[in-house]
Amino acid sequence: MSRGDTQRVALIIPAYNEGTVIAGVIKGLDSVFRKSNYDYTIIVIDDGSHDNTAVQAKKSGAIVIRHLLNSGAGGATATGLSYAHQMGYDIATTSDADGQHKPEDVLKGVNLLAKKHFDLLIGSRLINSRGMSMVKIIGNRGLSVLTNILFGIKVTDSQSGLRIFSRKALESLRWKTSGYEFCSEMLWRADQLGLKIDEYPIKVIYTDYSKAKGQNNWNGINIVKSLVKRRIVEMFE
Amino acid sequence: MRYIILVVLNLPVILLAFMNLVTRYKLGKISVQRFRIQFFLWLIVFVVLVASFPVYNHLSGRPVLDAESLSLFDIVQTTAIIFLFYIINNQRQKIEATDRTLRELHQELSIRFSTGSDKKR
Numbered sequence: 001m002s003r004g005d006t007q008r009v010a011l012i013i014p015a016y017n018e019g020t021v022i023a024g025v026i027k028g029l030d031s032v033f034r035k036s037n038y039d040y041t042i043i044v045i046d047d048g049s050h051d052n053t054a055v056q057a058k059k060s061g062a063i064v065i066r067h068l069l070n071s072g073a074g075g076a077t078a079t080g081l082s083y084a085h086q087m088g089y090d091i092a093t094t095s096d097a098d099g100q101h102k103p104e105d106v107l108k109g110v111n112l113l114a115k116k117h118f119d120l121l122i123g124s125r126l127i128n129s130r131g132m133s134m135v136k137i138i139g140n141r142g143l144s145v146l147t148n149i150l151f152g153i154k155v156t157d158s159q160s161g162l163r164i165f166s167r168k169a170l171e172s173l174r175w176k177t178s179g180y181e182f183c184s185e186m187l188w189r190a191d192q193l194g195l196k197i198d199e200y201p202i203k204v205i206y207t208d209y210s211k212a213k214g215q216n217n218w219n220g221i222n223i224v225k226s227l228v229k230r231r232i233v234e235m236f237e
Numbered sequence: 238m239r240y241i242i243l244v245v246l247n248l249p250v251i252l253l254a255f256m257n258l259v260t261r262y263k264l265g266k267i268s269v270q271r272f273r274i275q276f277f278l279w280l281i282v283f284v285v286l287v288a289s290f291p292v293y294n295h296l297s298g299r300p301v302l303d304a305e306s307l308s309l310f311d312i313v314q315t316t317a318i319i320f321l322f323y324i325i326n327n328q329r330q331k332i333e334a335t336d337r338t339l340r341e342l343h344q345e346l347s348i349r350f351s352t353g354s355d356k357k358r
Contacts, residue, residue, distance in 0.1 A: 065351040069343060079344045086348070176337065233329070235274050 007091055009033070009040040009110055010084035013062070014076035015097035019051035021209060025099045026060040032103035038110065043083060044097070047076040053097075073161075074175065074182025085170040092170055096161040098210040105202040109164040112200055119169040119195035120187075122155055123162030123202035131206065139220045143184065146224060150231045151188035155199055159183045159223075162202055169195055180219065181226040239307045240290035246316045247286050250323050254279050257327075282319060 011029050015022055026042050033040045044057035048070035057064045065083060067076060077094050084092040091110055095101040105123055113121045126144070129137050140159050147158040159180070165173070172193050175185045190197055258279065262272040289307075296302040307315075 063352065065347055067343070067347045068350070071340070071343065075340065075344075078340070079347055082344050083348050083352075176333070178340070234271070235278065 006037050006039045007114060008089045009038045010080070010087070010089040010092040011040055011042045011106065012045065012077070012080035012084065012092055012094045013042065013057075013097045014045045014047060014073055014080060014094065015049065015053050015057070016047040016070065016073075016076070017049045017051045017053060018097040019049065019053045019056050021099050022053050022097055023056045023060045025095075025097055026057060026062050028099070028103040029095075029106060030061065032107050036107055036110075038091075041089075043080055045076040045080045047071055047073075072178040072182075073180050074185075075178040077182065078175070078178075081165065081170055081173070084165075089170065090167050092165045094161060094163050094165075096210075098207075100204045100206060100210040101162045102203060102205060105162060106164075108202075109162065109200060113164045113166060116198075117166070117196070118164075118198045119166040120173070120190045120197045121164040122157060122160050122187075122197070122199040123164075124155070124157035124199040125160055125202060125204050126156040127199070127201035128203070132204065133206075143220060143223060146227060147184040147187060150227055151184065151191065153184075153187045153191055153197070155187065155197070157199065158187060160199075160202075166195075177226060177230060179222070179226060181223045181230070184223070184227055185230060239309065239312055240293070243289065243307065243312045243315060244286060246312065247319050250316075250320050251279060251283050251286065254323050254326075282322075286319075
């Protein structure tokens, strides 16, 4: 897939029991990036799934890294970025395995990062939240406000799974939490490291499948608890 | 006299905490910001401890704030709380370090088992 001096992009998809949709997500990314000038690789991090996620992903042409133990979304994302760093990729992206992110938005983010030299770019669902349910808007906005209060990071969508990372971010960005709270913690760490963070608007596709798989507001309470605990605990570290 | 016992029992713990803090900072294990926050927290414990007798004198005889002086049990309890605070904080840091090592090990093993690579490209 090498194309001379073009930038190498790792398209990371953390996945847990996504066997029914993962092939479609990989094919979607592949069809969009094939038309681009990037030297891309699709990498699926199978977070200890019980279904055929790994088999389906491999059949679709992705590199599959299987977690020996289920580690949560934060752990799977960390493994993906660590692999991308080890393999010397210039840019890495993470997007959800349930197919809620449009491949075109992933490419748009990669183009933006390459052009404007950000270190961490977040695909925000809430800059233009049309199509999102009110419950999801309130939940996600609430967590973004909390991220701002606890860590001083001003973003509209702190929980978005669509993120683009520069090589500098791949080298230095690490976090401690392994559940969904890593989304906010990652921003905090990036800010501590002085990385350039920005966001861009994206559209999400909510299917019955992604609605069933997605986070509900009760899980949001767990995220709040973990973030507050993390903030307090680190005062003593 | 009892307040002196309180200070004598707790001062070594607080001094140990300060010493650990400075060592960790000098060895580059914690950032300046974290050093300042922790230093400030232990300073509060130190000031409260040292100032407990003058504060008690100041408050005694006043309505609402008037209280019995420290019993020996109070001293033991306060000492235990400060000591436990120190121990818990240290243990938590060790657990976090182990957790991080374990996570990195898991990551690395997963990558190597899945890709069959044992060298960085």
